[in-house]
Amino acid sequence: MIEIRNVSQRFAGPQGWIEALHNVNLTIPPGEVFGIIGRSGAGKSTLVRTINLLTRPTEGDIVVNGRTLTSLSSANLREARREIGMIFQHFNLLSSRTVFDNVALPLELAGMKRPQIEETVLPLLELVGLAAQKDRYPSQISGGQKQRVGIARALASKPKVLLSDEATSALDPETTRAILDLLRKINRELNLTVVMITHQMEVIKQVCDRVAVLDAGRVVETGPVIDVFLQPRHEVTRALLGDVIAQELPPALKARVAERLAKGNGHLLRLAFTGTGVDQPVLSETIRRFELDFNILHGQIDEIQGQAFGSLAVLAGGDPVKVVQAIAWLREQGVVVEELSHVE
Ligand SMILES: Nc1ncnc2c1ncn2[C@@H]1O[C@H](COP(=O)(O)OP(=O)(O)O)[C@@H](O)[C@H]1O
Ligand SMILES: [Mg+2]
Structure with missing residues (x-):
């Protein structure tokens, strides 16, 4: 369970304060794929970064699995963060490391020994369908495969929550579908809570159980995906649904x-x-x-x-x-x- 309570985020901008998030309240039940959609600049990345406190909110609290992250000491926060994996639009892989070694990195940093690392990494590479590519370098694999490495790496520390910030935005539609199917499979098999940030309604439609619509730092609508598709209440939601048609x-x-x-x-x-x-x-x-x-x-x-x-x-x-x-x-x-x- 992830609870985002009264979260606001202000940044100092050249013309004064930028209010990137304004009093956001969301409850994400365990085991769900929860989508957060909005236009560029709506505050999506800021919101997802506050969930693991990569950015500390100016106001409000983040509670993950009963622990209030915003009040933890830095040692406890480091440990709590291990329960939260993250994947990114541009994969963030190290080009000098093989597929295997990219996935192994968080485990090395946590001080795990080589035999144990192999025991953890090999099944993960199987899970994401990359066992045969384990010795390749990022430059030798496709975009979809790079994201599979990103997913395996995020899962290495056995998180309970996976945060995804536009993870399929750099991929073509077919690869997007394959990656979304993989995320759905992981959600079911590992009972992982997934928070999907996207600007595409297609992504929401394919994998999410529930969705929140963010506009100018505020949650303007939230509900089960089918309800939001049938009865969008907010103008921004309607516009985002209109995009699905326009794209076709x-x-x-x-x-x-x-x-x-x-x-x-x-x-x-x-x-x-x-x-x-x-x-x-x-x-x-x-x-x-x-x-x-x-x-x-x-x-x-x-x-x-x-x-x-x-x-x-x-x-x-x-x-x-x-x-x-x-x-x-x-x-x-x-x-x-x-x-x-x-x-x-
Ligand atoms: N570190 C920062 N410093 C100043 N402004 C920021 C910072 N991060 C984000 N912003 C601003 O906050 C707003 C929301 O940004 P962001 O969360 O990246 O939106 P999205 O991911 O929905 O496109 C934007 O106006 C952006 O310029
Ligand atoms: Mg963003």
């Missing part, structure tokens, strides 16, 4: 949609369904009833935490009054409708 649209189509929206010619709607709604012919019914033209831009059926979840982006044209009526009717049918103002 081919550039030429995106430009045409942007042009139509700029002219006030059409409404860009994001429709979300869950459960039975996913396979009902609601859309064709709407088009008939309200005589609209619905241009489907993007559609996807996924599973979030075992529940079917469908999402559609449509450009609705026709009588604006009827568009409004259609939105109300869709909502009555249990479809979540968001109007997006732009596609960037």
